[in-house]
Amino acid sequence: MKMFVLMLILLNVSQHALGVQVYDGEDSVVLPCRVDVSDSRDSVVLWRRENLKDSTVHVRRSSGEDLNNQNQNYSGRTSMRTDALQTGDLSLTLRKPTIRDSSYYTCTVLREGDMLSKTEVQLEVREPPPPPPPPVWPIILGVLVPLLLLAAAVVGFFMYRYNLVMKDREVPQTLIRVKDFMKETRQSQSQSSRDSEGEVPVPPRSETVSVHVAPPPSPITSVSY
Known part of the structure; x- marks a missing residue:
């Protein structure tokens, strides 16, 4: 048992x-x-x-x-x-x-x-596993964003300088065109003044109009028989 x-x-x-x-x-x-x-x-x-x-x-x-x-x-x-x-x-x-x-x-x-x-x-x-590596995208953004901002600033600066240069070039051209216009205007006025002073009045041309007058018809002599 x-x-x-x-x-x-x-x-x-x-x-x-x-x-x-x-x-x-x-x-x-x-x-x-x-x-x-x-x-x-x-x-x-x-x-x-x-x-x-x-x-x-x-x-x-x-x-x-x-x-x-x-x-x-x-x-x-x-x-x-x-x-x-x-x-x-x-x-x-x-x-x-x-x-x-x-x-x-x-x-x-x-x-x-x-x-x-x-x-x-x-x-x-x-032992606890090592922590996962930090994500890469913050590092990429941290590098790319400043570079993009710098590139945008450089492009903006050169565009600003280009606009200034173009404006400086446009002003003389405008002045030259204004001067040419004024010169042409003065020349035109001077020419008009000379023409008005040296012009000799020309009498109106008389036109001879020839009128042909037909001779009167000869009288008809009646003859009686």
């Missing part, structure tokens, strides 16, 4: 290892452990880290938390669900994991000194 009970206990022991990965500096990480409610009810749950001298990480009894023998490195950083023994969810929450927390942890369920279940969890805490 004792051998039969021992075999049933061994069948309920879980020896498979679970792997959990997290980055250093995260708020928390959950080490999973689930058993049947029939095993967790009225039992003691012991979380341990075997490679430490003080291997106790967390203990939960039916009466509540028992942290008297907890390793000081985990003080204030571990917790379990308040209804863990009633639901069978015996997962352990570890706050602020660090690289030093990387190791194998065991979740053992005990009842009256007998081991009902044991689950091994491997926790790997990694």
Whole structure:
């Protein structure tokens, strides 16, 4: 009978290892452990880290938390669900994991000194990934915008100078055209004045109109017979 009970206990022991990965500096990480409610009810749950001298990480009894023998490195950083023994969810929450927390942890369920279940969890805490490189477009804009503004300023300056030069060229041309116009006007007035002073009046031409007058008809002499 004792051998039969021992075999049933061994069948309920879980020896498979679970792997959990997290980055250093995260708020928390959950080490999973689930058993049947029939095993967790009225039992003691012991979380341990075997490679430490003080291997106790967390203990939960039916009466509540028992942290008297907890390793000081985990003080204030571990917790379990308040209804863990009633639901069978015996997962352990570890706050602020660090690289030093990387190791194998065991979740053992005990009842009256007998081991009902044991689950091994491997926790790997990694260095956080390097930050992504800064986007390139701010750098490109930071270079292109000043160059475009400078190019626009240079073009605007040369356009302004070109307009000034063209205006300076247009003024003399306008003055020359005005002078030519005034010169032509004076010459025209002078020529008109000379023409009016030296002109000899020409009498009107008399036109001879020849009128042909027909001779009067000769009288007709009547002859009587």
